[in-house]
Amino acid sequence: MQNKYEHIQQEAYEANMQLPKLGLVLFTFGNVSAADRDLGVFAIKPSGIPYEELTPAKMVIVDFDANTVKGSLRPSSDTKTHAVLYKHWDRINGIAHTHSIYATAWAQSLRDIPIYGTTHADHITCDVPCAPPMNDEMIKGNYEYETGFQIMNALKEKGLRYEEVEMILVGNHAPFTWGKTAAKAVYNSAVLENIAQMAYLTESIKADSLRLKEALIKKHYERKHGPDSYYGQQ
Amino acid sequence: MQNKYEHIQQEAYEANMQLPKLGLVLFTFGNVSAADRDLGVFAIKPSGIPYEELTPAKMVIVDFDANTVKGSLRPSSDTKTHAVLYKHWDRINGIAHTHSIYATAWAQSLRDIPIYGTTHADHITCDVPCAPPMNDEMIKGNYEYETGFQIMNALKEKGLRYEEVEMILVGNHAPFTWGKTAAKAVYNSAVLENIAQMAYLTESIKADSLRLKEALIKKHYERKHGPDSYYGQQ
Amino acid sequence: MQNKYEHIQQEAYEANMQLPKLGLVLFTFGNVSAADRDLGVFAIKPSGIPYEELTPAKMVIVDFDANTVKGSLRPSSDTKTHAVLYKHWDRINGIAHTHSIYATAWAQSLRDIPIYGTTHADHITCDVPCAPPMNDEMIKGNYEYETGFQIMNALKEKGLRYEEVEMILVGNHAPFTWGKTAAKAVYNSAVLENIAQMAYLTESIKADSLRLKEALIKKHYERKHGPDSYYGQQ
Amino acid sequence: MQNKYEHIQQEAYEANMQLPKLGLVLFTFGNVSAADRDLGVFAIKPSGIPYEELTPAKMVIVDFDANTVKGSLRPSSDTKTHAVLYKHWDRINGIAHTHSIYATAWAQSLRDIPIYGTTHADHITCDVPCAPPMNDEMIKGNYEYETGFQIMNALKEKGLRYEEVEMILVGNHAPFTWGKTAAKAVYNSAVLENIAQMAYLTESIKADSLRLKEALIKKHYERKHGPDSYYGQQ
DSSP states (O other): OOOTTHHHHHHHHHHHHHHHHTTOOSTTOEEEEEEETTTTEEEEOBTTOOGGGOOGGGSEEEETTSOEEEOSSOBOTTHHHHHHHHHHOTTOOEEEEEOOHHHHHHHHTTOOBOOOSHHHHTTOSSOBOEEOOOOHHHHHSSHHHHHHHHHHHHHHHTTOOTTTOOEEEETTSOEEEEESSHHHHHHHHHHHHHHHHHHHHHHHHOTTOOOOOHHHHHHHHHHHHSTTOOSSOO | OOOTTHHHHHHHHHHHHHHHHTTOOSTTOEEEEEEETTTTEEEEOBTTOOGGGOOGGGSEEEETTSOEEEOSSOBOTTHHHHHHHHHHOTTOOEEEEEOOHHHHHHHHTTOOBOOOSHHHHTTOSSOBOEEOOOOHHHHHSSHHHHHHHHHHHHHHHTTOOTTTOOEEEETTSOEEEEESSHHHHHHHHHHHHHHHHHHHHHHHHOTTOOOOOHHHHHHHHHHHHSTTOOSSOO | OOOTTHHHHHHHHHHHHHHHHTTOOSTTOEEEEEEETTTTEEEEOBTTOOGGGOOGGGSEEEETTSOEEEOSSOBOTTHHHHHHHHHHOTTOOEEEEEOOHHHHHHHHTTOOBOOOSHHHHTTOSSOBOEEOOOOHHHHHSSHHHHHHHHHHHHHHHTTOOTTTOOEEEETTSOEEEEESSHHHHHHHHHHHHHHHHHHHHHHHHOTTOOOOOHHHHHHHHHHHHSTTOOSSOO | OOOTTHHHHHHHHHHHHHHHHTTOOSTTOEEEEEEETTTTEEEEOBTTOOGGGOOGGGSEEEETTSOEEEOSSOBOTTHHHHHHHHHHOTTOOEEEEEOOHHHHHHHHTTOOBOOOSHHHHTTOSSOBOEEOOOOHHHHHSSHHHHHHHHHHHHHHHTTOOTTTOOEEEETTSOEEEEESSHHHHHHHHHHHHHHHHHHHHHHHHOTTOOOOOHHHHHHHHHHHHSTTOOSSOO
């Protein structure tokens, strides 16, 4: 019998398996999902299963209201956050969440990561935003659901578009990243960890570090992502 | 002839072998034990034997008064600490001791590790306690035995329960962790090292870092360990 | 049919593959080239191709005016910087560019790396220079081409010779290194990252660290590179 | 024909090969020697040869006045330092020199490494000494030979015995360690790097860190090295 979700289960599986390879997770502290817009669902890592025991078939299929559609395992405890973001941001098909060391330390510090260099500007043109912690009512309420709104509101308040800024820190918690595919979301998680470590060291080396100037930010972003970009093939 | 200790020797062996894999030890600087409550004994790593030479059969069997019951090798020099904890804390069956870099640095700083984020709150709801160094009489006396009491007293004074707080720093020395199994004790050692590194970076990034607020601490702990937990399978 | 560029394609390929092995790059954030002075061209990594997909044949052949001579893939987006340096510095046959963590953090701090020890003096006798960021006109203009001039001018202003100082930081960006061969350029990138990490730690350990004194700088450099050097074989 | 130096060549080879495995060297930045007191010689790594090309037969045989006795390759550029130490300290048979990151950063900071914890006290009972940089005359003279005296004098001035304190930092340069065997010297290099990293983090976590108290120093050292030691087997 045909399994019509096989392609996103495979995609989610492969993307999840990249997390330990890239050094972004300890034990099971991370999860990636892959969505199919036509089917209106996403495949996500089951909760608390060690990476070495994962298989594509174990990826749980969930709809954008966080209802499990297929799968006998319980989906990631962060599933509602994924669902909310997919529901409201219709151009993304992948989301990743890790507790990677440096990005999490910035999240715990409740600070945006300042844009200090071109490694950062190659990917986004603003500081990496840090969403403020929720108020106590939201925490006691539908916590993971509210986390999704906390992320969306933080972008909105800073005037940022999710199509361009594919990463955020959730204050006191850890980073979330997204993209056109699950693989791109994981790529963004690795880039964010890289940027977070460099920014930490930059401030340690020079206490009063200056943010990158606008011309350089624009140049580096445009050469990778602008209409006349010349990075990569095509 | 049957060896009735084989199961805990195997368990202790496997748990000890996880320490170098998780990057928690240099050379032989660590030890894990696994207890059987019915037999009233635990299996522990022999002292000073390199990990690559360990076998399950080399694990030494010791009773809760620290007497060797079976085994030709000398047990870990920290054996008495393990014995004291098993004797007084009847719900644990595994103990791990490492000199992992970041947790040891906090122990050397004589500071509790402040709870700065949800990675921490996913595991315990308080700062990781640091037991004060012993007085000189205790050090010159039955040192490893007293280390066990130092650990128990530090928890007691802070009003913490060993069933919930499965990790501690021994001031000037290094961390001890425990749990229902030897594998869980090792898991806690890795989590503690992770938390210790993140807290160090958090303070480096923001000098006046704030502890996590209560609502968030409670939420994260409960979703993993509370009566209505929804992390993991079942 | 003969491919007269095969030797530099092979050399560039092997040098590029060293970058991930030495821990100097994340994803595709780096590039190495190898020049043949007689043919007046260099082989360089194609843009945005993952290291695991590289082959010698995929290395793009470019002349010293940055025109592609052979190859169907687009060359590295930093190709013009390589071309400018080869054109003006006729004694180098290899150039490497990475975003290695510590060297990049110093570049983001806009600071020269002070010479604090003999590991540094074994390779160069001055602080590692940091070229200032370009002015906005240059950034908006022929950016990668100007980067080459920025590097050359920074050396010139500090009175340094490229034959002796084979490494530089480009302010806000990241390091470039070079040498007689592509392999030597990569070697210099690894040495620079090593020096950068040690200098960072030196300042962290002692706030008012002192630069190495002249006699020691000279001694260490001379024993490796002077007329009476006695390091290495012959 | 018999090679009477084969045993120390083998020992030196194996000890040298441990350096990259333990993460203590970049490229060829380190060397280990193994001495035979009856033959009055030591085997040492040849200068500038990559670790992957080393063989036992390539180890150069040198006497205690630094004359090459056997071998076609040039011995390590630090050979005279080894020779001086073997000549004056007749109870050691192994010496190791690395530029390991954290120990070298302390050496560059010209600071002794304070004794902050029991990991340190398990090995030595004092701060790790840092020999002051040489005066300019000594540097310009027989540099590596003088380095040996610099090491010996630094111990003497602090009232330390080389049989107990098997490690030192040479100011502005890097660490040297020694021991009864080449393997022990390498072990000490790894322990020193571990101690150096922990002390760095300890000071970062708590600015006014206190040295370990005497009773604890003595206890930990004695349980490993005292007449009634109970660490390890026998």
